[in-house]
Amino acid sequence: MRDALKEIGVFVKHLLSVRDLKKEDVLSYFRKIEKMEEEVRKGRTNLLEDKIIATLFFEPSTRTKLSFQTAAKRLGAQVVNFNADASSLKKGESLMDTIRIIDGYVDAIVIRHEIEGAARFASEIATHPVINAGDGANQHPSQTLIDLYSIKKLRGKISGLNVTLFGDLKHARAMHSLFYGVAMFNRNIALVAPPGLSFDERTVEEVETEFGVKVTVKEKPEIDDCDVLYVCRIQKERFSDPYEAERVKKEFMLTQETLKKAKKDMIILHPLPKIDEIAHEVDSDSRAKYFQQAQLGVPVRMAILADLFGKV
C-alpha cells in the first residue's frame, strides 16, 4: 500500500528507528522540541485538533503510553486506545489485519510490540504515520530523542562530551539506540558494564565504523572524566549465582562515594523507573537530572507527533 502511495508522490512520515535518522534530523527535532516546550508553557495547543491518534500497545508500558497520550492531548488531538490483551490478538488475528483496520480509523498509530520489526512492518501496511514506541529488544526511538535532548538541555550542549553508558548494556534496549545516537555527536564514548554485560563486539564495531568514534570498554565503575553518565539497571536474573549478582550490583550501585571523583558539572541520566542502581542520597545531588529528563518526555513526543503532520 505504502509503495503505491509513494508512486503517486504521497510521502508518509514515520519514526521507526534511530538508524533512519541523521545528525541533521536529530538537530531538527531539537528545534521542534524547543517550540513544543514553549507551547507547553503557554498551555494547551490546537495544532492537531482535527487528528485522532491510536495508541496500540501489545505489551504493557504504562509510562510510555501515558506520555504519548498526554503529548497528543496537549496538541489538541484525540486519542483512542487499543487494548491488545482484550482484543483480537488473543483470537489470533494477524498484525497485518489489525493494522489495516485501525489504519482505516485514525490519522496516526503509536505502536508497542514485543516482536522485533513490528513497527516497520506496520509502517509498510499503514497509509498513515506510524511511531515505534518499542519493538522487543530492537528500537525505541522516541526514548532516544528524549535522552539526546536531555543531554543538550541539561548539560548545555550535545557535542564534544565524554559520555559514559553505565550498567547492563547488553539487555537494555534504550542503551543500544542511545549508543548509536550519542555517537552521532560525540567522539569519546565509554562503556562501563560488569563482565559479560557490555554490548557485543558487533554493536561496538558498527558504531565505531559508522561514526569513527573511540569507544572505551571498562569493567569497573570509573567515571572520573565523564561529562554525561547514563545509568541503566542491572537485573539479578542475568546472573546464575545470586551471591555474584549481589556483589556486582553493589559494585555498580551509584553512590555519593562513586560520585566523589566525578566532575562537578557532570550530569546523571536514567530512563526510569530506577530500583536500587542509584542510591537515594544521589537524588538530591545537583548532578542528578533524571527527573527533569523524564519530564521532557511529553514535549519530545509532542514534537514527534506534530512533525508527522508537518505542524511544527
Added chain:
Amino acid sequence: MPLKVEKIENGTVIDHISSGEGLRVMKILGIGLGFSARFALIANVKSKKMGKKDILKIEEKYIDEKDFDKIALVAPSASVNIVKGGRVAKKKNVAMPARIDGVLACPNPKCITNFEQVASAFFVEKKTLRCAYCERSFSAGELI
C-alpha cells in the same frame, strides 16, 4: 580418468566458485528438491587461477540477472555464463548487492518476518547483513 560432464547447449554455467561453496550457491538459488531442470555440480575442479574450484551447470534454465548478485554472498569470485546454442551469450562477474530481498530467512526467532506474511530483506553492510526489520546483523555464514 577425468570426470566428464557434458557441455550444455542452453542454460547457465556458474564458474569460478571457490572450492566447497558450490552447495551454498545451489541453496541460495533455490536449487534442491522440487527443482525441475537438469543440473550438475562439479566440485574440486582443477583451476589455474584458483587451485580448485566448483562449477554449477543448469540446463535449459537462465538464471535471472537480479539473482546474479545473490551468488556474490557465498561465492564472491564466481562468474555467471548464460549459454545459448552452445555459445556464451552473456558473461558477468557477480557483485555484492546493497540489499537482498526475499531469499534469506532471518534467524532471530523474535523477528516479525518469522510471524507475519512478509518477505525478508537484508542490507549488505561491510562484513555483515542486517535484517531490515529486526535490525540485527548476521554474518553470511549465519544466514545461508
